[in-house]
Amino acid sequence: MARLLDLRSMSAACLLLLSLSITLLPPAAGAGATAALVTTKCDNGTYYAANSTYQSNVRLLLASLAANASRSPYPAGFATAAVGASPDTVWGLGICRGDTVGADCGSCLALAPEVAFNKCQGVKDVTVFYDRCVLRYSFRDFLTSPDNGQVQDRGISEVTVLSNAGWFDTLVARLVGALADWAAFNTTARYAVGTMSSEPAGFPATDKSVVHRIFGLVQCTPDQSPAACRRCLQALVDEIPTVFNGTVGGRILAVWCYLRFETHEFFDTAPMLNLVAPPPPSPAAAEQTGGDGTRRRKYAGTVSAIVLGVAVVLLSISAFVLWRNGRARLSYQEDDDHDASSLLFDLATLRRATDDFAEENKLGHGGFGAVYKGLLPDGRQIAVKRMDKASGQGLKELRNELLLVAKLRHNNLAKLLGVCLQGQEKLLVYDYLPNRSLDTFLFAAEAEKRLLLDWETRYRIIYGTARGLVYLHEDSQIKIIHRDLKASNILLDDDMSPKISDFGLARLFNGDKTTTITSQVVGTLGYMAPEYAVLGHLSVKLDVYSFGVLILEIVTGRRNTDMSESASDESGSLLTYVWDHWLKGTTLDTVDPSMDCRVPEAEVLKCIHLALLCVQENPADRPSMLDVLVMLHDQTSSFAAPSKPAFAYGVLSSVRSWDSVSGETGTKRGPVATLLSCNEMSVSEFQPR
Numbered sequence: 001m002a003r004l005l006d007l008r009s010m011s012a013a014c015l016l017l018l019s020l021s022i023t024l025l026p027p028a029a030g031a032g033a034t035a036a037l038v039t040t041k042c043d044n045g046t047y048y049a050a051n052s053t054y055q056s057n058v059r060l061l062l063a064s065l066a067a068n069a070s071r072s073p074y075p076a077g078f079a080t081a082a083v084g085a086s087p088d089t090v091w092g093l094g095i096c097r098g099d100t101v102g103a104d105c106g107s108c109l110a111l112a113p114e115v116a117f118n119k120c121q122g123v124k125d126v127t128v129f130y131d132r133c134v135l136r137y138s139f140r141d142f143l144t145s146p147d148n149g150q151v152q153d154r155g156i157s158e159v160t161v162l163s164n165a166g167w168f169d170t171l172v173a174r175l176v177g178a179l180a181d182w183a184a185f186n187t188t189a190r191y192a193v194g195t196m197s198s199e200p201a202g203f204p205a206t207d208k209s210v211v212h213r214i215f216g217l218v219q220c221t222p223d224q225s226p227a228a229c230r231r232c233l234q235a236l237v238d239e240i241p242t243v244f245n246g247t248v249g250g251r252i253l254a255v256w257c258y259l260r261f262e263t264h265e266f267f268d269t270a271p272m273l274n275l276v277a278p279p280p281p282s283p284a285a286a287e288q289t290g291g292d293g294t295r296r297r298k299y300a301g302t303v304s305a306i307v308l309g310v311a312v313v314l315l316s317i318s319a320f321v322l323w324r325n326g327r328a329r330l331s332y333q334e335d336d337d338h339d340a341s342s343l344l345f346d347l348a349t350l351r352r353a354t355d356d357f358a359e360e361n362k363l364g365h366g367g368f369g370a371v372y373k374g375l376l377p378d379g380r381q382i383a384v385k386r387m388d389k390a391s392g393q394g395l396k397e398l399r400n401e402l403l404l405v406a407k408l409r410h411n412n413l414a415k416l417l418g419v420c421l422q423g424q425e426k427l428l429v430y431d432y433l434p435n436r437s438l439d440t441f442l443f444a445a446e447a448e449k450r451l452l453l454d455w456e457t458r459y460r461i462i463y464g465t466a467r468g469l470v471y472l473h474e475d476s477q478i479k480i481i482h483r484d485l486k487a488s489n490i491l492l493d494d495d496m497s498p499k500i501s502d503f504g505l506a507r508l509f510n511g512d513k514t515t516t517i518t519s520q521v522v523g524t525l526g527y528m529a530p531e532y533a534v535l536g537h538l539s540v541k542l543d544v545y546s547f548g549v550l551i552l553e554i555v556t557g558r559r560n561t562d563m564s565e566s567a568s569d570e571s572g573s574l575l576t577y578v579w580d581h582w583l584k585g586t587t588l589d590t591v592d593p594s595m596d597c598r599v600p601e602a603e604v605l606k607c608i609h610l611a612l613l614c615v616q617e618n619p620a621d622r623p624s625m626l627d628v629l630v631m632l633h634d635q636t637s638s639f640a641a642p643s644k645p646a647f648a649y650g651v652l653s654s655v656r657s658w659d660s661v662s663g664e665t666g667t668k669r670g671p672v673a674t675l676l677s678c679n680e681m682s683v684s685e686f687q688p689r
Helices: 002-024 053-070 102-109 112-119 165-185 226-237 240-244 283-289 293-324 334-343 347-353 395-405 447-451 455-475 530-535 540-556 574-584 601-614 625-632 648-653
Strands: 037-041 078-083 090-096 126-130 133-138 152-156 191-197 213-220 250-254 257-262 273-276 362-365 369-375 381-387 416-422 425-431 479-481 490-492 498-500 507-509 515-517 537-539 658-663 666-671
Touching: 037 112, 037 152, 037 250, 053 078, 053 090, 053 102, 053 112, 053 133, 090 102, 102 133, 112 126, 152 240, 165 191, 165 213, 165 226, 165 240, 165 257, 165 273, 213 226, 226 257, 240 250, 334 416, 347 369, 347 381, 347 416, 347 425, 455 479, 455 490, 455 498, 455 540, 455 601, 455 625, 479 540, 530 537, 537 540, 540 574, 540 601, 540 625, 574 601, 601 625
Parallel strands: 191 273
Antiparallel strands: 037 126, 078 090, 090 133, 126 133, 152 250, 191 213, 213 257, 250 257, 362 369, 369 381, 381 425, 416 425, 479 507, 490 498, 515 537, 658 666
C-alpha cells in the first residue's frame, strides 16, 4: 500500500510539473512573438469536470505535443499522441506551418493551453488555429481515420476584385493546384508556397488597389502519402469558386490539410513556384464559362466528351503501333493506360530533332546506348537515349524505365517525356539538362569545371539526391530501389540542382516488403553494397550504401575506384582512404583541394560522418534515407559513431568459385563477379529460354 501511494504521489508530481511547464513556459522570440490566434473550435457540446482525470490528461497531452513537434523527425514540425486510459483517453495532433520549425514550432503549440483552459474550458474536443500552427485534441480517436471535413474554418477578405472575378478565382485555383502537386510529390514536408503574377493589367479591387500578384500556401500533415495529400488538397481546391467568389484573400483551415492565399507575402520561406498568369479569356469564352451552373456544366460535359474521344483515338493508334512492332511491345498496367498515348514519339520527329543522331549531337554513351541532344519543332530541347541494337539488351530496361518514371513526380528525379518504339529503334526522350551529369564536373580534367562545384553546390547536390531517394523509398506509390545510383546518373539542371536518372535497373516492391534475394546481380562496381554484390541480398539499404559512396566522391573529388595510399602503406579504395583519415583525426585532409579553402568545416565533417554511417558493412547499421534527410538538418553530436566501412574490393577479389546464377530468363554458369560492370557501365546479362 505504501508503495502504491508513493507511485501515485510521483504521478501527481509529474503531472504538476508538466502543467507548470506549459503554463509558465515563455514563448520564444521567433514564433511566440509572432504567432497569432486565428480561430478556435470548442462548441461540440461534450464537457469534462474541472480538475478531472480528463483535464489532467489534456495538460499532459499538450505538453507532449509541443515538445515532440519541436524535435519532429519530419522537415515540418508535427506530432501525434494519445494519453490516458479509457474512458478518459485523449487523442491529439499538432502541426506547424512549414516555415516554423524547431523551438519556434514548440513555442507556437505551447500557446494552446491558454485557449484550452480559458475560452474552451471544460470542452472535450477542441481545435486551435494559429497562423503558424494547428492543434486538436478530442475524446474520440480521430487519428486512425483522418477526415479533413470534421473541423474546418473558412475566412475571406472583405476586398474583392471589381471585374473578371471568375477569372481571378481560376488563377487562384491554378496556383493552389500547382502548389498542391509540389507539396504532395516534391517534398517530404508536404508544404509549398508560391506566387502567380498578372502583369501588366492586373485586377482592380474594391479598396482602389490593383492586384498584380497572388501569394499561395498549401500544407498537409507530413505523415500522409503523396496521393493522400493531393486528394486532401484537391477537395479544398474544388471549393475555391463557391467559397471565395473574387475575394483577394482567403483561407480554408482544417487539421489534415489546408490552404491560404493573399495579395501580400505572408510566409517566411522563398516561393517554390513563381507562375505567370495567362491572358484572360475573350468575352465569348468568358460567357461560355460564366452564367448559370447549367451552362457551365454543359460546357464542361462537352469538353470532357471531346477529351475522352481524343484519348480513345490516341490509345487506339498507340495500340496499333505497338501491335505492328511485335518485338517491341509494351504491356501496360490498367492504371497506366492514360499515359500511353502522351508518351509516344514518332521516329521521324526524333531523327529531325537530333539531325539523324549526328555525332556532333552526341552527349555521351552509357551502358545501354548513346544519348543525343535534340530540338523539337516547338523549341523544346530534349535528350534522347538510343538503345544499342547489337547489344541484345535494353527492351526490358526501357519498358521498366518507361513504366516507372512515367509515374514518378519529384523535383529531384529526371523527367521522362516519352518513348519511341519503331522498327529496331528503342528510344527514351528526356528533358535536356545543359549541365549534363555530375561526373563531368566532379572528375573533370579541366580545373575550370571542378571550380564550378563550390561547397554550397556540392551540399545542394547531396541534399537534393537524398530527397529524391526518400521519395523513391518512402513517398512514391510504389517502393523503388534504384540499384544504380552513381555520379554519372545524377543529372544537373541550370541551377546545378540534382536529378536522379536512369531507372533501367530499378526494382519495384509492392506493399510494405522492401527486401528480397535476387540471383541477378546488376549495377556498377564500387557503388554496390557487399551483401548485394556477393550474396544477392537486395533492400533499400543498397541505395543507402551507394549514396554514402557518392557523398565521399562529392566531398573528396575522387572516384571510388581510384586507389590511394592507406595508413598501412598499402593501396586502398576511397573508403579505405577516408576511413584511415577518420581514425587519425585528419578527416578534412580528404576534402577536394579544388574547393575554396573557406568551406564550412562542421558541415563537411557532418557529410563525411553521415557517409561513413551509410557504408557500414551491416545493412541494419545503415540509416534509412528518411533518417539521412533528418540528419542533414541535425548536428553531428546526435550521430552514432560509424563502424569500419564495408570494403567491397577485398570481398569480391576473393570470389573465385563458379556458381550457378539463375536469372529470370535462364541459368548461367560462371563466376559471380563477372556479373559486375566497370565503373562507367550498368550491365545486365540475359539468356534465351
